[in-house]
Amino acid sequence: PQDALLVFQPSGRKGRFPIGTPILDAARELGVYVESVCGGRGICGKCQVSVASGKFAKFGIESSEEGLSPKGFKEERYDQKRGLEPGMRLSCSATLQGDIVIDIPDAFRVAGQTIRKDANTLGMLRDPAIRLCYVELDQPDMHNPMGDGDRLCRAIEEQFDLENLRIQHHLKAELQKILRNGNWEVTAAVHLDGPQPEIVALYEGLSDEMGGIAVDIGSTTIAAHLTDLSTGEILASAGVANPQIRFGEDLMSRVSYVMMNERGLDDLNTAVLKAVNDLIGQLLDMSGRKRSHLLDCVFVANPVMHHLFLGWDPTEIGQAPFALVQSTPVHVPAYEIGLDLPKGTQTYLLPLIAGHVGADAAAVLLAERPQENVEPTLIVDVGTNAEIALWNGTQLFAASSPTGPAFEGAETSCGQRAAPGAIERIRINRDDLSCRYKVIGTEQWSDEDGFDEAVKTTGVTGICGSGIIEIIGEMRLAGILTDDGIIRAPESEAEKQVLVEHGRTWSFVVREGTPRLVVTQNDVRAIQLAKAALYAGVKLLMDHAQLETLGKIKLAGAFGSYIDPAYAMLLGLVPDCTVENVRAVGNAAGQGALRALLSRGERRSIEETAQTVTKIETALEPAFQQHFVDAMGIPNSADAFPLTRA
Numbered sequence: 130p131q132d133a134l135l136v137f138q139p140s141g142r143k144g145r146f147p148i149g150t151p152i153l154d155a156a157r158e159l160g161v162y163v164e165s166v167c168g169g170r171g172i173c174g175k176c177q178v179s180v181a182s183g184k185f186a187k188f189g190i191e192s193s194e195e196g197l198s199p200k201g202f203k204e205e206r207y208d209q210k211r212g213l214e215p216g217m218r219l220s221c222s223a224t225l226q227g228d229i230v231i232d233i234p235d236a237f238r239v240a241g242q243t244i245r246k247d248a249n250t251l252g253m254l255r256d257p258a259i260r261l262c263y264v265e266l267d268q269p270d271m272h273n274p275m276g277d278g279d280r281l282c283r284a285i286e287e288q289f290d291l292e293n294l295r296i297q298h299h300l301k302a303e304l305q306k307i308l309r310n311g312n313w314e315v316t317a318a319v320h321l322d323g324p325q326p327e328i329v330a331l332y333e334g335l336s337d338e339m340g341g342i343a344v345d346i347g348s349t350t351i352a353a354h355l356t357d358l359s360t361g362e363i364l365a366s367a368g369v370a371n372p373q374i375r376f377g378e379d380l381m382s383r384v385s386y387v388m389m390n391e392r393g394l395d396d397l398n399t400a401v402l403k404a405v406n407d408l409i410g411q412l413l414d415m416s417g418r419k420r421s422h423l424l425d426c427v428f429v430a431n432p433v434m435h436h437l438f439l440g441w442d443p444t445e446i447g448q449a450p451f452a453l454v455q456s457t458p459v460h461v462p463a464y465e466i467g468l469d470l471p472k473g474t475q476t477y478l479l480p481l482i483a484g485h486v487g488a489d490a491a492a493v494l495l496a497e498r499p500q501e502n503v504e505p506t507l508i509v510d511v512g513t514n515a516e517i518a519l520w521n522g523t524q525l526f527a528a529s530s531p532t533g534p535a536f537e538g539a540e541t542s543c544g545q546r547a548a549p550g551a552i553e554r555i556r557i558n559r560d561d562l563s564c565r566y567k568v569i570g571t572e573q574w575s576d577e578d579g580f581d582e583a584v585k586t587t588g589v590t591g592i593c594g595s596g597i598i599e600i601i602g603e604m605r606l607a608g609i610l611t612d613d614g615i616i617r618a619p620e621s622e623a624e625k626q627v628l629v630e631h632g633r634t635w636s637f638v639v640r641e642g643t644p645r646l647v648v649t650q651n652d653v654r655a656i657q658l659a660k661a662a663l664y665a666g667v668k669l670l671m672d673h674a675q676l677e678t679l680g681k682i683k684l685a686g687a688f689g690s691y692i693d694p695a696y697a698m699l700l701g702l703v704p705d706c707t708v709e710n711v712r713a714v715g716n717a718a719g720q721g722a723l724r725a726l727l728s729r730g731e732r733r734s735i736e737e738t739a740q741t742v743t744k745i746e747t748a749l750e751p752a753f754q755q756h757f758v759d760a761m762g763i764p765n766s767a768d769a770f771p772l773t774r775a
């Protein structure tokens with residue numbers, strides 16, 4: 130038979146197929162993901178596509194002289210029952226009639242913003258670990274003794290091209306009832322990311338709801354997204370403070386808590402599980418989705434959080450050689466780890482890269498893919514621990530550095546978490562040394578009209594991490610802070626107005642009133658220690674990667690999003706680089722978790738990448754100490770920072 134050219138957008142994949150080939154079949158052959166729950170029966174409507182150029186005749190009349198073809202009939206029936214939007218076609222029913230370009234609708238959005246839209250990534254991202262399969266079964270008959278479950282498996286295997294399908298044990302108790310209540314029409318949720326495909330949930334009739342959650346368990350905050358697994362659309366997002374904070378602010382104090390208390394592990398595990406279970410409930414309420422249709426979850430976390438979440442003792446991670454229980458990815462049913470989800474719901478935890486470099490760092494690598502760049506790229510994800518990844522053009526290196534919570538607004542006298550009321554931007558007038566500032570949740574600066582009105586409900590409560598970085602940078606620029614980070618004694622009249630004695634040191638008054646906000650010498654020290662730890666970690670990786678300079682710097686995480694790169698350079702948080710090449714990339718760990726939730730291909734890709742990473746243990750490297758001492762200077766006592774100074 131004659132053939133014709135078929136092109137899929139946005140992937141650009143194309144091929145020639147005989148006239149009359151259903152578009153869905155061609156998509157499968159070209160590896161283009163088009164969803165199909167009903168196996169091409171024209172019932173689910175999930176396989177819809179539109180025509181970019183070329184044409185189909187209406188409802189398959191094109192393929193039959195006499196009128197509707199059987200496929201066209203199905204499409205017409207679907208249109209009458211559920212309505213096809215103008216221009217949309219069922220790809221299982223519409224057949225190739227001549228050269229044509231097909232658009233696969235792009236519902237892939239992350240938190241309202243479109244994720245990187247390059248075609249291949251998008252195509253790849255639509256292969257979730259769960260597939261919904263709708264089948265219509267024959268009723269049992271006495272002459273065929275095959276069990277109902279076996280017939281269900283055979284039917285799905287045949288229609289969805291699967292092999293060795295099995296049914297999870299817990300489903301067998303209710304399987305026959307579901308088949309009969311559904312009048313022998315059922316939808317099975319099949320998990321495809323295990324050693325063999327498994328039916329993990331079974332619904333009466335046609336069901337096209339398939340949800341998943343991606344969770345980033347940070348030491349300070351837990352953030353989760355509920356996603357439609359077939360479209361990739363984020364349906365709800367929520368976050369909560371990690372309740373483990375009451376057992377210890379930083380990771381090592383939580384490990385000590387486990388070591389010193391008989392029920393320590395249980396306390397920490399229960400706390401994080403409760404928080405995640407509450408978040409799941411919140412996401413379900415917000416989205417109106419059903420718990421029974423939440424089928425897959427992905428978690429990312431640093432190694433200590435990862436172990437505590439799974440109920441594993443993290444003691445060994447607290448001391449050299451920092452041995453992990455398991456560094457390879459974890460696949461486990463959600464209910465087995467204590468999540469309040471159906472028995473069939475699956476979880477996947479990304480691989481851990483090293484004793485201190487976790488699944489969160491792996492997720493950042495998955496989202497940012499530094500290894501696809503030609504130029505040397507540094508990625509830092511700053512939290513209580515800084516996760517650092519470096520690509521030198523041929524090899525990936527990773528480390529983590531204990532920055533502590535100062536960047537998150539803790540451990541400083543005026544510091545607070547980023548929340549409404551916190552100062553996030555600040556400038557010092559070079560003449561009278563007065564401060565003008567901007568508070569989270571307002572548009573105006575403090576010296577502009579309407580500011581008092583804008584902060585009426587929140588007040589001005591403290592200074593968050595990015596604000597502290599700016600104020601210290603501004604103090605340096607205003608000449609009241611030395612290269613060693615000492616707030617010097619006042620000389621001029623203006624200085625006497627803003628510098629006040631504090632024991633044997635000086636403090637800088639940001640704001641009089643309630644609360645009175647000052648930056649003390651100890652505050653500057655806390656930031657110096659944090660930034661020195663970060664910088665020393667980066668320098669160590671650069672030594673190993675034999676790099677003198679960097680091409681690009683990406684700042685990930687909430688802190689990375691708020692911080693002004695110019696001030697980060699001014700204080701020497703990261704190596705010297707032109708400011709234009711320093712970029713905030715948002716919550717890259719969360720984005721990586723979403724990618725793993727939506728795509729098995731992404732999972733395999735990070736599993737492979739994780740194997741190739743050279744891990745550096747900062748704690749064991751003698752050079753770390755020297756880099757650390759040098760980095761206490763502002764911006765640095767050993768490195769010149771010519772680009773920043775210029």
Ligand code: FES
Nearest residue numbers: 165169171174221
């Ligand atoms: Fe279900 Fe086309 S695959 S309608």
